[in-house]
Amino acid sequence: MTLYKFGVGVVLAVAMTGVLTMSALVFSSRDFQFGVAQISPSTNGLISFAQLEEVDRQVREIEADSAGPRGEQLQIEQQIATLDAETQSAEANANDARAAMVGAIADIETRANVETAESAAADLSAQGLAQRINTLAARPGLPPADQQGVAQLQAQVQQLAAQEENLDDRGAERAALVARQRLVAGQVAEANRRVFALQQTVVPDYEHFTRVRGEAHALAAMSPLGISAFLAQGHPALLSTVLVLLMGALGSLLYLFPAYLNRPQPVTMAEIVVRLIFGMCAALAFYVLANAAIAGFSIASSVQQATTSSALNPFTVSLVGIVAGVLSEDIAKWIQDRGRGIFTQGGGPAAGAAGASAAASSGTGDDGPPGGGLVNNQAIS
Structure with missing residues (x-):
């Protein structure tokens, strides 16, 4: 390996x-911009990273500042949930005891031939059951077993009354918690409103x-010297x-390294210099041509496609650049052929004949490569 070739390798x-x-x-x-546009199109x-x-x-x-009300709100929600669970359990126990008492009272009334008014039988509260039990206790001639049952029912109805009073206290406690919860929730909602208003100044879709x-913090953290950010x-x-x-320059280097x-x-x-510049030029030309073709198809089909830069996938853009850089000569010649075809068709037969005559007189047959030297590797060797 010569010193010159080694130097060329170092430059590459x-x-x-x-x-x-x-x-x-x-x-x-x-890619960060493309991702942000996908998350929040607006x-x-x-x-702005600073904003x-x-x-x-x-x-x-x-x-x-709103940590206190937020914590209190969570605490109140937990208290209400616990209170509701205890209330449901207490109501279930009270209903079971009430049903057992109603059955026992009805049996004693049947044996004692006591007729109960429909309104009294429908009253299942502790007070209504206590009235029926007191009526049975005051009735003379009850058998000892029924008298003992009435005594037990009197004790049970007192327990039921205490349970109902406890349920009422729980209801009042829950009402007080709900009122406090509404006040705290208003404070939290005001703080959230201020937060959403601030977030909306940066991202209109504040959610x-x-x-x-x-995403921005991750990009800034991994960005050397904050360049990417x-x-x-x-x-x-x-x-x-x-x-x-x-990517056009990268494609040119992918061509030069095997060479x-x-x-x-x-x-x-x-x-190296000419190939890099030529690859970038070919990539830019092909990129513009591709976007122009997409816009033309969109207008012709009456269906407006998203052709803004923010909607372009960076992977697709990179692929266009790399391919154009590797095949820069072929792409440049292809663009030249397409352009010559367009202008030839627009000029009519006379223009076509004049173009053919000019090409023949210029002597471009076997003296040089076609396309004005676009595929002439000797020119830059």
Whole structure:
């Protein structure tokens, strides 16, 4: 290996490292914008990192100030849930005791031939049952077993009355908790309203603020010297264009590396420079042509497609740039052929004959490559 070839290899390695580094930074920024646009389309992929940090700081302050009411609200909710569970259990026990007492009272009344009014029989409260039990206790001639049953019922009805009183106390306690809960909930709702208003200044779809903040913090944390975070605040159209140019340069390097290793004719410094510039130009031209074709199909089909830069997938943009960089000569010749065909069709037969005559007189037959030297590798060797 000659010293010159070694120098060319070093230049290729440095160029590849530089292009890869810049491509990674621009790609990460553009991918962040694309993700933000997918999460919150109204942002168009653009957010201010400085404003995001300021809003995040203010939100933390509001949440810290409202931490007391938020904690109290959770505590009240737990107390109400516990109270409801205890109340349901107490009501179930009271209903079971009431049903057993009603059955026992009815049996004694049947044996004692006591007729109970319909309204009295329908009253299942402790007071109504106590009246029926007192009536049985005052009735003379009850058998000893029924008298003992009435005594037990009197004790049970007192317990039922205590349970009903306890349920009433629980109801009053729950009402007080609900009233306090409404007051605290109003304070929390006011704090939330202020938080949502702040978040909406950065992300109009404020329900996605937390996710966007997480994505932004992750990008800033992994960004060398904050470059990716800085680039992410640029316009998507500019980043997409720069990304295409860098991927075109990357495609050119992917062409030059095998040529450096395998081609008998050595790669020169001039070829590296020209190939990089030519790859970027071809990538940009193909990128513009592709977007123009998509826009043309959208107009022709009367179906408006999303052709804004924020809607372009960075992977697709990168693929266009890399392919154009690797096949820069073929793509340039293809664009030239398409353009010549368009202008030839527009000029009519006379223009076509004039063009053919000019081509014949210029002597471009076997003297040089077609396409004005677009596929002439000798020119930059």
